[in-house]
Amino acid sequence: MDLHAMHFPYHPFVLPFTIGLVFVFFYVIGKWIYWISRLGKDDRIKIFKNIFTLKTPQAVYEVFMECLIHRKVFKKNALLGYMHMSLALGWFLLIVLGNLETRYFTHGRINPPYFPIFFEFFEHDLISLNYGRFWTFTMDLLLLFILTGVGLAYFKRFKSKPLGMQKTTKHVPIDRLALTALWLIFPLRLFAEGVTAGLYDAGSFLTNPIGNLFASTLPIHYLYYPSWWAYSFALGTFFVLLPFTRYMHIPTEILLIFLRKYGIAEKDIHSTYTKVELSSCSRCGICIDACQLGSDLGIVSTQSTYFIKSLRYDKPSDLLIDSCMVCKRCDQVCPVGIDIASIRANERKELHLFDENSYKYINGYRYKSAKVAYFTGCMGHLTPSVYKATLALFDKAGVDYNFIDKDGSICCGRPLQLSGQEDAAKQLIEKNIKLIENCGATILVTSCPICAKIFNDNYNLKIPIYHHSQYLLKLAKEKKLTFNKTDIKITYHDPCELGRGLGVYDEPRELLKLAGNLIESSNSRENSLCCGGSLGITNISQEQRHTIASITLDELSANKADIVATACPLCKKTFKSASENIMIADISEIMLDSISDKSIKHNLKIENKEVIVKSSK
Amino acid sequence: MVNFGYTILPVHILDLDKADLNLAKAITFDEPSFKLCIACGSCSATCTAGTFTKFSFRQMCHHIKRGESTQAIDESEKCMLCGKCTLACPRNVNTRNIIRLVRKAKQTL
Numbered sequence: 001m002d003l004h005a006m007h008f009p010y011h012p013f014v015l016p017f018t019i020g021l022v023f024v025f026f027y028v029i030g031k032w033i034y035w036i037s038r039l040g041k042d043d044r045i046k047i048f049k050n051i052f053t054l055k056t057p058q059a060v061y062e063v064f065m066e067c068l069i070h071r072k073v074f075k076k077n078a079l080l081g082y083m084h085m086s087l088a089l090g091w092f093l094l095i096v097l098g099n100l101e102t103r104y105f106t107h108g109r110i111n112p113p114y115f116p117i118f119f120e121f122f123e124h125d126l127i128s129l130n131y132g133r134f135w136t137f138t139m140d141l142l143l144l145f146i147l148t149g150v151g152l153a154y155f156k157r158f159k160s161k162p163l164g165m166q167k168t169t170k171h172v173p174i175d176r177l178a179l180t181a182l183w184l185i186f187p188l189r190l191f192a193e194g195v196t197a198g199l200y201d202a203g204s205f206l207t208n209p210i211g212n213l214f215a216s217t218l219p220i221h222y223l224y225y226p227s228w229w230a231y232s233f234a235l236g237t238f239f240v241l242l243p244f245t246r247y248m249h250i251p252t253e254i255l256l257i258f259l260r261k262y263g264i265a266e267k268d269i270h271s272t273y274t275k276v277e278l279s280s281c282s283r284c285g286i287c288i289d290a291c292q293l294g295s296d297l298g299i300v301s302t303q304s305t306y307f308i309k310s311l312r313y314d315k316p317s318d319l320l321i322d323s324c325m326v327c328k329r330c331d332q333v334c335p336v337g338i339d340i341a342s343i344r345a346n347e348r349k350e351l352h353l354f355d356e357n358s359y360k361y362i363n364g365y366r367y368k369s370a371k372v373a374y375f376t377g378c379m380g381h382l383t384p385s386v387y388k389a390t391l392a393l394f395d396k397a398g399v400d401y402n403f404i405d406k407d408g409s410i411c412c413g414r415p416l417q418l419s420g421q422e423d424a425a426k427q428l429i430e431k432n433i434k435l436i437e438n439c440g441a442t443i444l445v446t447s448c449p450i451c452a453k454i455f456n457d458n459y460n461l462k463i464p465i466y467h468h469s470q471y472l473l474k475l476a477k478e479k480k481l482t483f484n485k486t487d488i489k490i491t492y493h494d495p496c497e498l499g500r501g502l503g504v505y506d507e508p509r510e511l512l513k514l515a516g517n518l519i520e521s522s523n524s525r526e527n528s529l530c531c532g533g534s535l536g537i538t539n540i541s542q543e544q545r546h547t548i549a550s551i552t553l554d555e556l557s558a559n560k561a562d563i564v565a566t567a568c569p570l571c572k573k574t575f576k577s578a579s580e581n582i583m584i585a586d587i588s589e590i591m592l593d594s595i596s597d598k599s600i601k602h603n604l605k606i607e608n609k610e611v612i613v614k615s616s617k
Numbered sequence: 618m619v620n621f622g623y624t625i626l627p628v629h630i631l632d633l634d635k636a637d638l639n640l641a642k643a644i645t646f647d648e649p650s651f652k653l654c655i656a657c658g659s660c661s662a663t664c665t666a667g668t669f670t671k672f673s674f675r676q677m678c679h680h681i682k683r684g685e686s687t688q689a690i691d692e693s694e695k696c697m698l699c700g701k702c703t704l705a706c707p708r709n710v711n712t713r714n715i716i717r718l719v720r721k722a723k724q725t726l
Contacts, residue, residue: 353720361670378699408668411697542709
């Protein structure tokens with residue numbers, strides 16, 4: 001038959017698919033235009049500046065790696081990655097190659113969108129055409145590729161653990177409906193193509209035997225049209241539901257990757273970029289397992305996926321907004337890379353608990369003048385051994401420091417900020433900036449990662465800010481401090497604010513390696529567990545915090561280390577109240593204990609248990 | 618009359634049958650650990666805000682329990698939410714949440 005001369009074939013069953021496709025196409029284009037137009041002038045300028053640079057091909061590459069291959073999901077679990085890849089990449093290739101196939105057979109003609117999708121209906125005898133076997137084989141192979149993914153998805157509903165997920169997302173009814181439609185699409189395609197292959201003895205390695213099986217067991221003459229109707233209907237249903245369900249992530253994630261590459265990020269308040277991020281959440285549920293409120297306390301309804309869903313459709317409940325330790329573990333594992341912590345922080349800002357007069361009482365107060373200003377912070381004052389050890393090391397190194405908040409300080413503002421009280425925090429920040437500037441310091445060192453985080457992000461100080469682990473390492477590198485390396489085994493706990501918050505992972509490790517043997521725990525660096533003492537959450541009890549702390553400590557001490565080192569006074573305090581058996585010390589205490597100069601060493605008894613430091617010699 | 622430098626205290630009678638204990642009830646409902654407080658004052662002793670002004674979490678709790686909601690709300694404003702009191706508390710009272718609840722109550726009262 002001369003396909004070239006053929007008119008556009010048509011059958012009414014293509015309508016559900018075509019209507020769905022046209023609807024979703026215009027809806028998504030409309031949304032994209034709306035989002036981009038509402039981004040704000042600065043962001044639009046960023047897009048124009050970057051669109052003709054290397055960032056565009058980089059974004060295309062990232063779209064390929066994340067939206068089709070699902071690289072980050074592969075990192076979580078190979079089987080889970082395969083499941084996502086088979087559906088995304090498989091479907092993409094099926095569309096692309098399906099189009100090429102029909103273009104090839106119609107000699108390059110532009111066909112209506114439904115034509116490649118239902119090609120086997122319109123053209124049965126493909127094998128006799130040039131390269132017909134190749135095309136039918138390829139299409140069967142892709143269908144099989146997708147069906148294995150769909151099979152895994154079915155399996156995951158019943159047993160998710162082999163796919164690396166302890167818990168899966170509890171979906172809303174409309175998501176379940178769309179999920180059902182999606183799950184039916186490819187089996188129905190197999191059925192329709194199988195019936196057609198059975199009737200005309202067509203198809204390749206998959207559809208041909210299935211067709212023969214159908215021919216011998218089913219009344220395929222009666223099933224021919226219904227099967228194609230069902231396939232088209234499943235596609236149409238999925239497309240019409242897509243914009244209102246989690247599947248909106250499929251088109252939105254592409255936009256998100258481009259916007260992010262062009263330098264657009266979350267701001268101080270929600271923007272349309274937030275809307276893009278919210279719609280990009282696929283509710284895959286990977287954040288659920290990362291959340292220690294779920295794994296340690298059994299609170300399973302407040303994880304980021306539910307928070308984001310709730311914010312996308314409506315207004316999240318107070319419970320959803322408040323139930324978060326802001327440890328940023330979910331940010332870390334999110335395969336889409338949504339800036340969940342910022343979205344949540346902005347959402348928390350809606351509640352104003354303090355007013356502009358709240359902290360009027362702080363005046364006439366001064367910090368001590370200093371060159372190197374040491375600031376221990378509120379939590380530091382609760383753990384005097386930390387600042388004592390740090391200052392003893394400073395003395396040894398001959399640092400001209402002053403302990404500026406020896407007699408107390410105002411709070412840095414981070415705890416208020418974590419609670420969403422941005423205006424109140426700003427009052428404290430302004431006052432504290434003046435106090436720090438007035439003390440004339442050229443370097444600011446703090447023991448507290450919570451303070452360090454806000455000093456770094458919101459203070460705009462003109463002087464360098466060091467966490468004490470960074471500063472002690474600097475002193476060691478300048479040969480102002482020398483340590484005796486012993487064979488003590490140390491596990492380092494990355495505090496949330498220092499690690500995921502400020503990206504300081506290496507300096508504390510380098511420092512500890514000067515004192516002993518560092519052994520990593522199973523969740524170190526970016527995956528570090530929260531100690532449970534977080535100031536980001538108020539609605540869990542102290543007992544629940546202790547539960548989190550002891551689980552984290554168990555994990556940290558599983559490698560039989562002699563001592564658990566931390567770099568945060570709050571973590572130390574929280575761990576200490578949760579366990580009596582495991583030795584916990586701040587990094588400065590361990591360093592002081594291994595100082596070479598025995599004259600200043602105060603036989604430090606870490607947590608009332610003398611550490612027997614055996615010399616390596 | 619000889620002035621001895623002190624006077625009789627003004628009458629301060631608290632009628633708990635008539636006191637408005639709604640705030641106390643609401644806080645106890647939302648944060649049950651409020652009941653655990655033994656008024657030891659560790660919170661006030663460690664308080665960061667207390668270094669700069671007359672502010673006592675312990676006293677604020679008394680105000681709440683006596684039904685003196687206005688005083689409690691005015692007092693709570695000085696808190697910086699730093700969280701030291703939570704760590705110092707020997708009874709594991711979730712002090713930061715109590716402050717938040719009192720501040721929230723300001724908006725509803």
